[in-house]
Amino acid sequence: KNEVEQSPQNLTAQEGEFITINCSYSVGISALHWLQQHPGGGIVSLFMLSSGKKKHGRLIATINIQEKHSSLHITASHPRDSAVYICAVKKGGNTDKLIFGTGTRLQVFP
Amino acid sequence: KAGVTQTPRYLIKTRGQQVTLSCSPISGHRSVSWYQQTPGQGLQFLFEYFSETQRNKGNFPGRFSGRQFSNSRSEMNVSTLELGDSALYLCASSSGSGTDTQYFGPGTRLTVL
Numbered sequence: 001k002n003e004v005e006q007s008p009q010n011l012t013a014q015e016g017e018f019i020t021i022n023c024s025y026s027v028g029i030s031a032l033h034w035l036q037q038h039p040g041g042g043i044v045s046l047f048m049l050s051s052g053k054k055k056h057g058r059l060i061a062t063i064n065i066q067e068k069h070s071s072l073h074i075t076a077s078h079p080r081d082s083a084v085y086i087c088a089v090k091k092g093g094n095t096d097k098l099i100f101g102t103g104t105r106l107q108v109f110p
Numbered sequence: 111k112a113g114v115t116q117t118p119r120y121l122i123k124t125r126g127q128q129v130t131l132s133c134s135p136i137s138g139h140r141s142v143s144w145y146q147q148t149p150g151q152g153l154q155f156l157f158e159y160f161s162e163t164q165r166n167k168g169n170f171p172g173r174f175s176g177r178q179f180s181n182s183r184s185e186m187n188v189s190t191l192e193l194g195d196s197a198l199y200l201c202a203s204s205s206g207s208g209t210d211t212q213y214f215g216p217g218t219r220l221t222v223l
Contacts, residue, residue: 033211041147041198043214086153094208095166096143100153 003027006101013108019074021104023087034072035086077108114215122221128189131218135203142184147198160206196222
């Protein structure tokens, strides 16, 4: 079993819909990252969380440390949000090593 | 500030050859991590360098090696290339404190024929 599981694997939505992507992990972590990858490969870090909730524009990320679960929400989705969203966790210690989920491919249609 | 840069962006090699990929971190960043992304295995951690020292290593064979220079630039080398080494190789940099986010480069797409 993977240490980081994401769901769903694929997601299609109509423009304007509210989207939720889930991430569960089975190891102790010091931080959780949500990453966005567009076709062509470039990865952008959206959030780094160790507790609670963060918001940036239409994106909201939450984490529940006790339940080992995080969610990424996109409000008022737009076709430019179409990308692969990847959850990654960092275990404790002085390291940047990330363990990745398999990603969620999101397509938003106009 | 300039972002993380990787060279070359695309590379085609044949089995048995070796390859060297380069990563220049954001100015002031002292940590560079390398990752391999394939359709089958997804993203996997290769190794991490901080102040010219390997701080952590993933579960890859010894054909994969790396180093970091005094200016924090890093290189990774893959010797005796195999077809399965075809992948997108990404590097990411951070301050190295362990609490900062990482900034990813655009990647080097390696194709092994």
